Every structure is written in structure tokens, then in C-alpha cells.
Amino acid sequence: xxxxxxxxxxxxxxxxxxxxxxxxxxxxxxxxxxxxxxxxxxxxxxxxxxxxxxxxxxxxxxxxxxxxxxxxxxxxxxxxxxxxxxxxxxxxxxxxxxxxxxxxxxxxxxxxxxxxxxxxxxxxxxxxxxxxxxxxxxxxxxxxxxxxxxxxxxxxxxxxxxxxxxxxxxxxxxxxxxxxxxxxxxxxxxxxxxxxxxxxxxxxxxxxxxxxxxxxxxxxxxxxxxxxxxxxxxxxxxxxxxxxxxxxxxxxxxxxxxxxxxxxxxxxxxxxxxxxxxxxxxxxxxxxxxxxxxxxxxxxxxxxxxxxxxx
Amino acid sequence: xxxxxxxxxxxxxxxxxxxxxxxxxxxxxxxxxxxxxxxxxxxxxxxxxxxxxxxxxxxxxxxxxxxxxxxxxxxxxxxxxxxxxxxxxxxxxxxxxxxxxxxxxxxxxxxxxxxxxxxxxxxxxxxxxxxxxxxxxxxxxxxxxxxxxxxxxxxxxxxxxxxxxxxxxxxxxxxxxxxxxxxxxxxxxxxxxxxxxxxxxxxxxxxxxxxxxxxxxxxxxxxxxxxxxxxxxxxxxxxxxxxxxxxxxxxxxxxxxxxxxxxxxxxxxxxxxxxxxxxxxxxxxxxxxxxxxxxxxxxxxxxxxxxxxxxxxxxx
Amino acid sequence: xxxxxxxxxxxxxxxxxxxxxxxxxxxxxxxxxxxxxxxxxxxxxxxxxxxxxxxxxxxxxxxxxxxxxxxxxxxxxxxxxxxxxxxxxxxxxxxxxxxxxxxxxxxxxxxxxxxxxxxxxxxxxxxxxxxxxxxxxxxxxxxxxxxxxxxxxxxxxxxxxxxxxxxxxxxxxxxxxxxxxxxxxxxxxxxxxxxxxxxxxxxxxxxxxxxxxxxxxxxxxxxxxxxxxxxxxxxxxxxxxxxxxxxxxxxxxxxxxxxxxxxxxxxxxxxxx
Numbered sequence: 001x002x003x004x005x006x007x008x009x010x011x012x013x014x015x016x017x018x019x020x021x022x023x024x025x026x027x028x029x030x031x032x033x034x035x036x037x038x039x040x041x042x043x044x045x046x047x048x049x050x051x052x053x054x055x056x057x058x059x060x061x062x063x064x065x066x067x068x069x070x071x072x073x074x075x076x077x078x079x080x081x082x083x084x085x086x087x088x089x090x091x092x093x094x095x096x097x098x099x100x101x102x103x104x105x106x107x108x109x110x111x112x113x114x115x116x117x118x119x120x121x122x123x124x125x126x127x128x129x130x131x132x133x134x135x136x137x138x139x140x141x142x143x144x145x146x147x148x149x150x151x152x153x154x155x156x157x158x159x160x161x162x163x164x165x166x167x168x169x170x171x172x173x174x175x176x177x178x179x180x181x182x183x184x185x186x187x188x189x190x191x192x193x194x195x196x197x198x199x200x201x202x203x204x205x206x207x208x209x210x211x212x213x214x215x216x217x218x219x220x221x222x223x224x225x226x227x228x229x230x231x232x233x234x235x236x237x238x239x240x241x242x243x244x245x246x247x248x249x250x251x252x253x254x255x256x257x258x259x260x261x262x263x264x265x266x267x268x269x270x271x272x273x274x275x276x277x278x279x280x281x282x283x284x285x286x287x288x289x290x291x292x293x294x295x296x297x298x299x300x301x302x303x304x305x306x307x308x309x310x311x
Numbered sequence: 312x313x314x315x316x317x318x319x320x321x322x323x324x325x326x327x328x329x330x331x332x333x334x335x336x337x338x339x340x341x342x343x344x345x346x347x348x349x350x351x352x353x354x355x356x357x358x359x360x361x362x363x364x365x366x367x368x369x370x371x372x373x374x375x376x377x378x379x380x381x382x383x384x385x386x387x388x389x390x391x392x393x394x395x396x397x398x399x400x401x402x403x404x405x406x407x408x409x410x411x412x413x414x415x416x417x418x419x420x421x422x423x424x425x426x427x428x429x430x431x432x433x434x435x436x437x438x439x440x441x442x443x444x445x446x447x448x449x450x451x452x453x454x455x456x457x458x459x460x461x462x463x464x465x466x467x468x469x470x471x472x473x474x475x476x477x478x479x480x481x482x483x484x485x486x487x488x489x490x491x492x493x494x495x496x497x498x499x500x501x502x503x504x505x506x507x508x509x510x511x512x513x514x515x516x517x518x519x520x521x522x523x524x525x526x527x528x529x530x531x532x533x534x535x536x537x538x539x540x541x542x543x544x545x546x547x548x549x550x551x552x553x554x555x556x557x558x559x560x561x562x563x564x565x566x567x568x569x570x571x572x573x574x575x576x577x578x579x580x581x582x583x584x585x586x587x588x589x590x591x592x593x594x595x596x597x598x599x600x601x602x603x604x605x606x607x608x609x610x611x612x613x614x615x616x617x618x619x620x621x622x623x624x625x626x627x
Numbered sequence: 628x629x630x631x632x633x634x635x636x637x638x639x640x641x642x643x644x645x646x647x648x649x650x651x652x653x654x655x656x657x658x659x660x661x662x663x664x665x666x667x668x669x670x671x672x673x674x675x676x677x678x679x680x681x682x683x684x685x686x687x688x689x690x691x692x693x694x695x696x697x698x699x700x701x702x703x704x705x706x707x708x709x710x711x712x713x714x715x716x717x718x719x720x721x722x723x724x725x726x727x728x729x730x731x732x733x734x735x736x737x738x739x740x741x742x743x744x745x746x747x748x749x750x751x752x753x754x755x756x757x758x759x760x761x762x763x764x765x766x767x768x769x770x771x772x773x774x775x776x777x778x779x780x781x782x783x784x785x786x787x788x789x790x791x792x793x794x795x796x797x798x799x800x801x802x803x804x805x806x807x808x809x810x811x812x813x814x815x816x817x818x819x820x821x822x823x824x825x826x827x828x829x830x831x832x833x834x835x836x837x838x839x840x841x842x843x844x845x846x847x848x849x850x851x852x853x854x855x856x857x858x859x860x861x862x863x864x865x866x867x868x869x870x871x872x873x874x875x876x877x878x879x880x881x882x883x884x885x886x887x888x889x890x891x892x893x894x895x896x897x898x899x900x
Binding site for chain 3: 050077078090092109
């Protein structure tokens with residue numbers, strides 16, 4: 001494995017344990033799908049892997065190197081190799097910049113290119129992501145483009161520096177359903193071309209099952225299930241995974257899984273339930289579940305579940 | 312089945328400094344008692360504007376320029392501001408995607424709920440009774456009445472919004488993306504609640520959503536909008552079986568299907584510029600079947616089978 | 628933002644007109660003033676007449692000439708002080724807001740302490756400590772207003788700091804200096820312009836206050852505030868023009884800047900919407 005994140009980490013300040021003891025590793029050329037709802041801590045994890053946040057405890061390894069405590073200065077060099085595609089393209093680009101300026105900037109800073117050289121590269125980048133003719137877009141401002149177009153610009157910019165690892169944080173959630181697949185396809189094209197490793201964060205378990213090699217299901221800051229994407233979706237183990245699939249329209253009809261309904265809601269990350277965090281909502285909750293946190297159990301086939309039902 | 316809402320040839324435009332935006336163009340439909348109509352569309356489809364128009368509260372610089380909206384036989388576009396205020400909430404109500412718009416963060420739920428009821432002429436004692444009744448009807452406990460909005464979760468806030476929206480037994484409830492901001496498990500709970508209310512009180516719902524899967528799962532009839540126009544409209548089962556419009560088909564094919572193991576399909580191109588819409592069929596620039604005729608002539612909404620309307624030159 | 632648009636705004640146009648008159652006075656004093664401001668030109672305590680449009684003071688000097696030359700001092704002190712405070716306050720505010728942490732806590736504390744003082748009293752105290760002179764007066768006034776810029780810019784930076792594109796800039800590995808100068812400053816510029824223009828109006832009055840006490844210039848240098856002070860003794864004897872004109876000019880100049888600042892906030896405010 002070229003990239004191995006061993007993150008046993010907790011949340012940031014404010015005493016909210018946004019992420020509780022999560023460990024995950026992503027191999028070269030692998031797509032890891034991190035599935036969770038809002039409040040699950042998935043965005044936090046994504047940013048920790050990019051060292052945009054510093055974990056309260058635990059380590060982050062990038063390319064074999066421990067980057068947990070690197071200074072901002074040392075990190076800046078490394079950042080070329082790890083990029084972020086955020087959810088909202090309109091806040092990812094400075095509204096005061098033109099598209100051309102936004103694309104040229106990382107090149108000017110990192111590659112020390114002149115403005116002219118950088119703009120030339122910017123033209124090529126726009127073509128690569130299908131924004132043609134590039135002249136049409138270079139001088140525009142972000143708000144003049146549609147969501148789909150702008151997200152392509154964001155992706156183009158991220159790829160300019162030749163990263164080896166990309167975190168895509170709900171990259172299509174704010175976009176129209178009819179074009180989502182085109183953005184996903186773009187990301188996959190880049191991934192294949194450059195053998196990228198990707199952390200794909202989403203709440204849409206149906207979508208991620210079609211893209212990821214491996215899926216991790218996150219609930220209230222903990223990884224409750226992990227395994228090969230196909231297996232996790234066709235034979236889910238954890239009640240929460242089952243509930244997610246049940247609740248996803250169309251998916252529940254297509255798959256032959258046990259239908260699980262959860263009552264209540266996800267609860268407060270700053271005051272999670274004792275024992276198993278799902279117990280107040282879980283139809284299978286045992287006495288044990290209310291007081292003891294279940295361990296992460298290896299059920300074979302590279303699959304893991306954090307649930308007392310499997311001990 | 313009595314008809315509670317008839318919309319005839321509705322046109323809504325926004326008059327901005329950069330041009331006139333044709334948000335809703337010639338939309339007509341009817342809604343029966345106890346029916347749920349899903350209005351499905353993506354950005355720029357006009358679905359949200361349509362929602363506001365139904366309560367005659369299109370925000371400036373928008374204006375309803377043509378058409379009729381008959382609610383229980385009364386054209387609400389001809390009512391005075393005073394009369395409108397009376398029917399909003401009591402004859403037709405709206406639930407928003409973001410409950411912050413409906414709920415005042417500074418006041419307890421009970422106070423807001425009761426104030427709303429009293430504004431519509433209910434006396435204090437009855438207001439409290441009604442508030443209690445409907446808070447329970449949406450699956451919440453009385454404790455919620457004593458809380459402030461920030462003490463409630465997203466799902467709870469949305470349930471409160473729904474409770475208030477149905478408390479005066481309106482004929483129509485407009486739900487504008489009511490579950491989009493909620494996680495998928497809670498989404499199911501809220502939609503179950505809405506289905507339950509629809510059954511129990513025979514309320515009619517207009518579900519505005521971008522999610523075709525949700526529409527097909529929950530609604531009785533579906534209306535697909537694009538660029539302000541109606542592309543296709545049919546009963547849910549008929550639509551699921553015989554999708555006729557290329558856009559509807561594209562929307563359906565863009566849904567991730569786990570069993571298929573392949574990426575869903577997608578449309579090329581971008582939503583139309585509503586200030587300067589393309590001639591002919593508004594969908595033609597992105598339509599895989601577009602012909603010369605589509606570029607020049609706007610297709611009429613034609614009934615291709617009972618209750619199934621399509622606006623496409625090639626629908627048969 | 629086109630210049631035409633800016634000048635069409637009635638507030639800016641009128642404010643600018645007023646201010647420019649005094650700027651013209653300052654720049655072309657030698658040409659505009661009919662007499663020398665420091666030598667006697669006629670009989671003392673003459674009311675305004677054809678020869679001396681604003682009358683003469685107790686030493687027979689032409690008031691109008693003193694006003695014209697006086698604008699030099701006033702404008703110089705004000706220009707110096709707002710440039711100084713603007714520059715220092717803004718940089719400190721930007722850096723403190725963006726970097727945060729201990730630096731921010733310490734600076735905020737210092738700035739809040741300065742801010743808590745009534746501006747005139749603090750200016751007086753500093754002026755006295757530094758010694759009366761136009762430059763020292765400018766410095767004193769500058770110190771008083773640094774917190775205003777600091778707070779405004781810091782507040783703005785903090786609100787922008789969490790915008791997505793700032794995080795993205797970090798993710799792209801852009802250096803902090805660049806982020807502050809290229810991504811934060813342009814957005815903050817609008818606020819800066821408003822503060823700048825409001826500050827100018829205020830600074831005029833503070834300068835007048837200092838010169839009233841004689842902390843800016845030494846006689847016989849012409850200075851509005853000081854003439855105002857001197858005029859006190861003679862007003863009761865009926866020489867109203869000794870106070871009226873300096874007072875009027877102070878008020879007018881401050882008003883001119885206030886109009887400009889009103890215009891600026893309207894233009895910028897409208898565009899922000």
C-alpha cells in the first residue's frame with residue numbers, strides 16, 4: 001500500500017468528538033467510499049486526511065510519511081499531491097477571480113510559471129474537462145457558470161498540480177441529478193488516467209456502490225461497517241447499513257435485503273448515547289448494546305462490523 | 312373525486328435588471344381531494360416559483376403575469392392582500408425545505424403555533440387544544456411545545472412545520488423539498504408521515520422535489536417540469552410504465568441503480584438561460600432526439616393516453 | 628466601479644466639491660490668499676469688508692488668508708494621520724484576524740483598550756507626551772484611530788475566513804501572505820473605503836480639538852483651531868468673525884468628508900446586495 005492512513009482520531013476543539021477512533025487505509029488507485037449522514041463526521045475525516053484539520057489524537061500517514069504534526073510550511077509542498085473537491089463549487093472559487101485566474105493561481109505559486117504560461121495551461125485544463133471553447137470560460141466569473149460547469153473548473157484546478165490523492169466531499173450533491181453522472185465520470189477518468197487514490201464522501205449509498213472499491217459506513221463519528229463495496233451493499237451486516245439501504249428509494253426494491261426501520265434521529269454528536277451509539281434507534285438492541293461499546297469485529301473477506309450481533 | 316385546485320395557463324416572470332426571467336411558462340394542471348401531485352424538476356425548472364405562485368407570494372421582482380389559480384373555485388389571483396392573508400395557512404399552506412423560514416428562532420413552539428392559529432380567528436383555548444392535537448398527530452410529544460426551535464432536530468422541526476401547515480385543515484398543502492435537508496432515514500419517516508396525513512385528513516399535497524425516485528415512490532401523479540414548461544404529466548403508475556418524454560426518461564436513467572453495476576446515464580449541456588431561452592422546444596439543445604422541427608416549433612402538451620400528457624413532437 | 632457612477636452620486640459629488648475647495652486652498656494658497664497670513668495687512672479687528680472678506684484679527688492679519696493657509700496644516704495633519712492609522716490598523720487587523728490564536732488575543736486586548744478611551748482625551752494626552760508639533764499631532768491622532776481600522780478589518784476577515792474558497796486556497800497550498808493579500812483583502816477593500824471616509828470626518832474634528840488647545844502649531848503659523856481659540860477673547864467685544872469663519876471651515880470640511888463617506892457607504896452597500 002502506498003498510502004496508509006491510520007487515523008485514530010477525535011474531533012477538534014469544542015469538545016465535540018466528531019470522529020471517534022476511526023482507522024482507515026486507502027491504497028494506490030483505490031476508491032474508498034465513506035458513507036454517512038450529516039453529523040456522522042465524514043467531512044471532518046476527509047479534511048483530516050488532507051491535514052486541513054489536525055487530529056486531536058492519532059496519526060495520518062501519506063505515502064508512508066507521518067504528516068500528523070508537520071508544520072504548515074512543510075505541508076504546503078505536499079499539498080500538490082493531495083487535493084480537495086468540495087461540495088459547493090460556488091464557495092470553492094473566490095467570487096472575485098475569473099476562471100482563468102483561479103486556474104492559473106496554483107500554477108503560478110507552485111510551478112513558478114509566468115501568468116502567460118499558466119493561462120495557457122489553464123486553457124488546456126478547460127478543454128480536458130469538456131468546457132469548450134475555453135475562450136468562452138476563461139474570462140468569466142464563477143457566478144456566471146452553472147453548477148455543473150463550475151464543478152468541472154474546480155476539478156480541473158485540483159488536477160493541475162498532478163495529485164496522487166483526491167478527497168471528493170459530496171462533489172455532486174449540490175448538482176442537478178441529470179448531470180451528476182457526468183461529473184462522476186470525469187472524476188473516474190482522471191482517476192484512471194493518473195492512478196489516483198480517492199476518498200469519496202457521500203450520503204448516497206446507492207451511488208457510491210457503483211464507484212467505490214471499498215465502502216466504510218460512518219455513524220455518529222464511528223465506522224460501523226467496512227468492506228468491499230459490492231459485498232457491503234448486497235449483503236449488509238450492520239443494522240444501520242441495512243436501514244440506509246431500506247430508506248433509499250428504489251434501492252430497497254432492487255436488493256434482497258432485510259428491511260430495517262430506525263426510529264428517532266441521529267442524535268447529538270456532542271453527547272452520543274452510551275454503549276453502541278445506534279442502540280436507542282436499533283430494533284435489535286440487546287441489553288449489552290446499551291452499556292458496552294461493541295468492538296470492531298473481523299468477519300472475514302476483508303469485512304468489519306462494529307456490532308454485538310456479530311460477536 | 313372533487314377538484315380542489317385548478318391552475319390554468321400560469322405564467323410567472325422575474326423582472327430583473329439583467330433581463331426578464333421566464334420562470335413559469337403556461338403551466339396548467341388540476342388537483343383532486345386527497346391527491347398528491349409531485350412536481351419534479353431540476354434547477355431552473357420553475358418548480359419552486361410555481362409553489363410560491365400557488366400562494367400568490369412570488370417574491371419581487373417576480374410577478375404572475377397571466378393565468379388563473381382556482382382554489383376551491385376561487386381565483387386567488389384576484390383576491391386582495393387581506394383576503395390572501397386569510398387563506399394562507401387555512402385554505403392552502405406551505406412547508407419549506409428549511410424550517411427556519413417557518414419557525415421563529417426566538418420563540419417557543421407553543422407560542423408560535425398558537426399565534427398562527429389565533430391570527431386565523433381561533434380563540435386562545437381552542438388554539439392550545441388544536442396545537443396539542445396536531446403536535447401529537449405528527450408523532451411528537453407535548454414537550455416539543457415547550458421547546459425553542461434550536462432545541463429540536465431537523466426532523467422534529469419539519470414535523471412541527473407540517474403540524475402547523477395542516478392544523479387548519481387546508482385543502483392543499485404545498486411541500487417544497489420538505490426532506491431534502493434531512494438524512495435519508497428521517498426522510499422516510501417524514502414521507503411516511505405525509506402519506507399518513509394525506510390518508511387520514513384527505514388533504515391534497517403538492518410535493519415539489521428534484522428527486523424523481525421519491526416522486527414515483529410516494530405521489531399519485533407526477534408532473535415533470537423543465538425550463539418553466541411542463542414536459543410530461545401522468546398518473547404515477549402510467550408514468551413509471553410508459554415514460555414518453557426524453558427528459559423524463561433521462562431523469563429516470565440518471566438515478567443510480569445498484570443492480571445495474573454501471574454508472575447512471577447523464578444529459579450533456581446545461582440548463583437554459585431563462586432570460587434568453589432557445590427557440591422551439593426548450594429542451595431541444597440537450598435532447599438526444601432533437602430534430603429540425605424541435606428547433607423551430609414549440610410542442611403542445613398533448614394527451615397521448617387517458618390522463619397522460621406529453622409536450623414532445625415525438626411522443627406516441 | 629466606474630468613476631462616472633461614483634461622481635454621479637449626490638453625496639460624493641457635493642462632499643467632494645467641498646473638500647476640493649479646501650484642497651485647492653491648500654495647494655494654491657500662494658495664489659489664492661490676497662495677503663500674507665502672518666504679517667499684519669491692515670488695521671486690527673476689522674469686520675468683513677471689501678478689502679478683507681473675512682475681516683482682520685487682533686494683530687491686523689487678514690483672516691481669509693489665514694484660513695487659506697490654515698487649510699494646509701489641517702489637511703496635512705489629517706492626511707498623515709489617516710494614512711498612518713489606515714495602513715497600520717488594516718495590516719494588523721488582517722493579520723490578527725486571519726492568524727488568530729494568541730497574537731489575535733493580545734492585539735485585540737490592546738486595541739480594545741485604546742478604543743475605550745474617548746478619542747480627544749487620548750489624542751491630547753499623546754500630543755502632550757510627544758510634544759506639540761504638527762507631526763506629533765498627526766501621530767497622536769493616528770494612534771487613536773488605529774483600533775477603528777483594526778476592528779473593522781479583523782471582523783471582516785474573520786467572517787470571510789471560513790468561506791469555502793479560503794479553505795480551498797489552503798488546500799491548494801497557497802502561502803498565507805498570498806491568501807491574505809489576494810483573497811481576503813479585495814473583499815475587505817469595500818469596508819476599508821467606508822471606514823477611511825468616515826475616519827477623515829472624525830479626524831478633522833479631533834485635529835481641531837488639538838489645535839484649539841495649541842497642541843498642533845505654534846503661532847504665528849495659521850491654524851483654524853488655534854484661531855478659534857484666540858478668537859474667544861474678542862468675540863464678546865463683538866468681533867464675531869474671529870470665531871465664525873474658522874469654526875465654519877472646520878464644520879464645513881468635516882461635513883464634506885461626512886458626505887463623501889455617506890456616498891461611499893451607499894455605493895458599496897448597494898453593490899454588496
